Amino acid sequence: MSPRSILANQIKEEARRLGFDAVGIARLPTPLPTIRFPPAQSTIPNADESITWRLWGRLKKWLDLRFHGTMEWMAKDPKRRADPAEVLPGCQSLVVVGMNYYTDHTPDESKAAGRIARYAWGKDYHGFMKDRLRQLENFLHSLVPDAQTKSYVDTGPIMEKPWAQEAGIGWIGKHTNIVSTDFGSWLLLGEILTTVPLDCDEPALDLCGTCSLCIQACPTGAIVEPYLLDAERCISYLTIEYRGGVNDLPAELRKKIGNRIFGCDDCLDICPFNINAKPTFEPGFQPLPWTLHPQLPALANLTKDEFQSLTKGSPLRRPKHEGFIRNVQIGLDNRAPRVPLS
Ligand code: B12
Ligand code: SF4
Numbered sequence: 001m002s003p004r005s006i007l008a009n010q011i012k013e014e015a016r017r018l019g020f021d022a023v024g025i026a027r028l029p030t031p032l033p034t035i036r037f038p039p040a041q042s043t044i045p046n047a048d049e050s051i052t053w054r055l056w057g058r059l060k061k062w063l064d065l066r067f068h069g070t071m072e073w074m075a076k077d078p079k080r081r082a083d084p085a086e087v088l089p090g091c092q093s094l095v096v097v098g099m100n101y102y103t104d105h106t107p108d109e110s111k112a113a114g115r116i117a118r119y120a121w122g123k124d125y126h127g128f129m130k131d132r133l134r135q136l137e138n139f140l141h142s143l144v145p146d147a148q149t150k151s152y153v154d155t156g157p158i159m160e161k162p163w164a165q166e167a168g169i170g171w172i173g174k175h176t177n178i179v180s181t182d183f184g185s186w187l188l189l190g191e192i193l194t195t196v197p198l199d200c201d202e203p204a205l206d207l208c209g210t211c212s213l214c215i216q217a218c219p220t221g222a223i224v225e226p227y228l229l230d231a232e233r234c235i236s237y238l239t240i241e242y243r244g245g246v247n248d249l250p251a252e253l254r255k256k257i258g259n260r261i262f263g264c265d266d267c268l269d270i271c272p273f274n275i276n277a278k279p280t281f282e283p284g285f286q287p288l289p290w291t292l293h294p295q296l297p298a299l300a301n302l303t304k305d306e307f308q309s310l311t312k313g314s315p316l317r318r319p320k321h322e323g324f325i326r327n328v329q330i331g332l333d334n335r336a337p338r339v340p341l342s
């Protein structure tokens with residue numbers, strides 16, 4: 001075995017010991033192209049072009065279509081987002097990790113209940129995944145003291161899904177999320193960028209085939225074509241990232257939001273590869289009683305202070321008090337009218 005593959009195996013072993021369910025390694029193209037980026041373009045480049053060029057083309061197309069809506073941070077520095085070597089000069093490898101967040105619980109289907117996306121039933125994954133990733137980063141430094149590294153979970157300028165595919169963790173499904181043969185739709189991602197050249201894994205193959213269940217399941221038609229998402233129509237965006245008030249949303253979309261008060265899992269739930277999903281042992285993902293049974297009438301009256309204490313350490317803080325109450329209001333408006341008592 002070469003020193004690069006011994007190192008790669010040691011890192012993977014440590015990642016698993018730290019509780020990551022999936023780990024893989026992707027390499028940046030070498031030698032790096034002298035002119036790193038093609039001119040601005042709105043078509044998807046050929047598959048035989050280097051991955052950073054392909055990512056730049058796909059991101060540029062998505063931004064040109066304004067599918068990022070009001071998430072201006074996505075458009076801030078797309079070249080940097082498409083190329084990890086712009087984030088960490090000399091970057092050669094990405095160690096990509098995934099954590100299974102599936103738990104064997106059924107959300108409340110009663111009329112008064114809202115619906116919260118699975119990833120937000122427990123603690124905020126950003127915190128505990130980042131802590132473990134830092135430990136993995138320290139482990140890498142213990143093996144290669146002069147290694148340069150940077151690590152991110154969700155919030156860094158890295159396109160995490162294509163790199164997860166490149167590292168063999170799973171493929172980008174038609175709903176644009178990573179699907180894994182071992183964990184179905186339920187992996188959250190993170191990565192360490194490093195200047196250390198590591199033996200890489202084979203990219204995962206796309207197994208979607210002729211299936212299009214996720215596209216059909218989307219209530220708002222946000223997956224405008226396979227592998228292309230218009231975030232402005234996506235309920236996840238509308239309930240988490242969008243900052244407007246109830247009446248700023250078109251009535252048609254408001255209706256389709258239904259009782260979803262934070263995020264949406266419809267395109268993930270329907271995927272046939274979830275047949276292999278296994279419950280996670282990670283305590284951080286275990287649901288709280290109220291996140292499985294969020295009662296809309298009670299939540300509508302939450303004060304700012306009550307909201308802050310209820311959502312302490314939870315991803316549910318993201319839309320802030322105003323956004324959360326707006327979502328609850330939409331959920332209440334969408335409840336079927338009560339049948340009058342005779
Ligand atoms: C912005 C963002 C959103 C936006 C936009 C989503 C989107 N699809 O872009 C909104 C708010 C809508 C959102 C929603 C959700 N998100 Co989000 N989000 C992100 C974020 C921060 C950036 C994603 C991004 O770069 N988008 C820009 C577009 C251009 O990139 P893209 O999605 O990768 O799409 C391109 C590829 O699919 C590419 N492509 C297609 N096929 C192929 C094949 C190859 C080989 C290559 C190279 C590329 C490629 O073409 C597309 C361009 O059209 C990432 C974290 C990160 N830093 O990556 C988390 C992230 C994608 N989100 C995540 C999650 C969990 C969700 C939700 C499931 C949450 C929920 N339950 O409500 C939903 C899912 C909605 C959906 N169907 O995508 C996870 C996904 C984990 C996974 N298993 O894939 C991530 C990775 C966060 C994390 N660290 O775990 N999210
Ligand atoms: S998260 Fe919901 S709204 Fe967004 S693409 Fe998936 S099914 Fe459609």
Ligand code: SF4
Pocket residue numbers: 173174175179207208209211212213214215270271272273
């Ligand atoms: S539902 Fe079908 S098309 Fe969508 S990601 Fe899963 S396998 Fe692919």
